[in-house]
Amino acid sequence: MNTPAEKTPATVQPVGAGAPETAVILATGPEGSTERAPEKTFWSQLKASMAMFGNAKSATGLIILGVFALVAIFAPWIAPTDPNSQNLNDTLQPPSLHHLLGTTHIGQDVFSQLVYGTRGVLVVGFLATIMATVVAIAVGVTAGYLRGWRSESLSALSNVFLVIPGLPLMIIVASQFQDPPLWVVAAVLGFTGWAWGARVLRAQTMSLRNRDFIQAARANGEPLHRIILVEMLPNLMAIIASSFVGTMTAAVLGLTTLAFIGVIPVSNLNWGTILFWAQQNNAFPDYWWWYVPAGLCIALLGVALSLINFGIDEYVNPRLRSAGERARSMKRRGLNINASVTQVRTAQAAAAAGGAASEGDAV
């Protein structure tokens, strides 16, 4: 059976699709607006750069993240009571209509704590991630653009931070402060979290550096900051977004872990703090309403961030998206994608298969 290649469905496979850089360059084509806009406006460019969030996985993740963000912003209106108000007549109550998620050992409303805790997690998480991403872009793009020993030493620096175990470093730095303010906690998380982003950005910048359009810009005499900001950064957006999301996952886990251990002050209410108090007051295993929701919230936020990253990955590397679809469509036609033998098929079956077929590796 021989299927014409031009009947391949819309998933355009760029040459050498395994390399993200190729896909990023082509990316504005297949996903965003199909016909080339005659002139590039700010909005059309914005739309094109948002295309990586256009698939179902990314959208789901962004919606969950958005809900958490809304909860964090409108916490005072959503939470029924003040998270720290004590009510000694109502201690360790199981969930009820009055207390949606029950109460703690001193009668605090767990649901209110969870709502305000969202704020603590997101503020510190975003702050830490922004700091880490700025450092990652600065180090990664510079290291990718420069050559020679300067590039190598910046790369060695980020590799050192990649190898050094993050959590003990966080614990040691955070415990040096008596009562660290929020931005210090965020800075500690950012300090240990920038290296991975810098490494991927360096690799991507190095491959961009030799592309024709960068060479042309350099030959035109464009200044360095313009080459980096205008020519390179738009092509690095997918990598930056993906490393932002990954860094945020690590920052949220790090923050809740530090809070759970009790290294950062309990006055900064977040989901880890709830678990800290739950463990301190022997909530395990009887008072499940105290410790299950906070853990699930951390996991749900982590899943949302992973979903966003899956979407970006599939956008950057189309093989990840098409492989499953292709295998399923072949299975529907009674073919096995791993079969090593070319199957002889009757004209009828081939016609039925017809259009939707793609160039499978074993067909």
Place this chain on the structure above:
Amino acid sequence: MSADSQTTIDPTLVGTTATGTDRQGSRVPWRFIGGRAVFYLFTLWAAITMNFFLPRLLKGDAVDSFMARSQGQLTPAAEKALRALFGLDKSVPLWEQYLNYWNMLLHGNLGVSISTGLAPVGDAIASALPWTLGLVGVATIISFLIGTGLGAVIGWRRGSRLDAFVPVTTFLGTVPYFWLGLIFIAIFSTALGWFPAGHAYEIGVEPGWNGDFISEVVSHAALPVATIVIVSLGGWVLGMRNMMLTVLDEDYITVAQAKGMPNQRVLWKYAARNAVLPQIQSFALAIGFIVGGTLVMEMVFSYPGIGLLLLNATNAKDYALMQGIFLVLVLAVLVANILADVAYAILDPRTRQTEA
């Protein structure tokens, strides 16, 4: 990838990567080893230097906190003596402190720990380290083998029902270690009573190489190891599956299948062997996370390893002990990375081939 080969040399004379390595036999990849050795020594130097400067740049130092603990019972003369002992004498210039610090380290002296009654830091760590190494080592190996194998099979059977594994393991991978550990204690220890809830062995049992003690240790380690494996599995599964999807599209897979090779051989010897290389490279990142997770697990399970020691040191503001722990952890992670490099060099002939 295509079109990146320089075609000035006649390829029939040079042969492929495989013939090249065959011809060379098992040559030792000195340049690869040298490059990695320089990097690891640099990392070690950076970690030690960071360890030296952090307490001096930030507020706290060991003597201040010790003075605070003793609440005015120590004379200024004693403080001065302590400062000299800890190498924190402020009248000595910084570079001299730095040299002294190195001198102490090279003699295996990590300072004294104020939270364990001024015992040497090295002794406190030495008694805790085997427990942590056992926990991390066993959990990492189990998790890597299961995760990579599972990821290979899921990638091979792309589009089948096995794809449902990916979201499940991802969810488990985003759950915090400590929370899952606490839930496991609640279910398997308190509710069902299958496993003990903490410590490495019961107090009455005499440590030694006998059946009783070993079974005690295994049953106590079961829950922490299971938790670490479950949480860290997701990353390996996803990475391997994604790499398999990319590798399975390569021409050499098609060729192998066209030659009529059995599927099992194509899957494990051709696809999986190539797809596993980035997994080993990402080991550097993963091991740091696993070590962090293990530290927290020890705190949750009161397991007598480095993590519990670190928690106690943090609560007691015992900076010398904390820094010693940090150094030992960095060393352990570097050794793990060296092992991963060895595995990489064995699996990937290109590291050996670039020698020529």
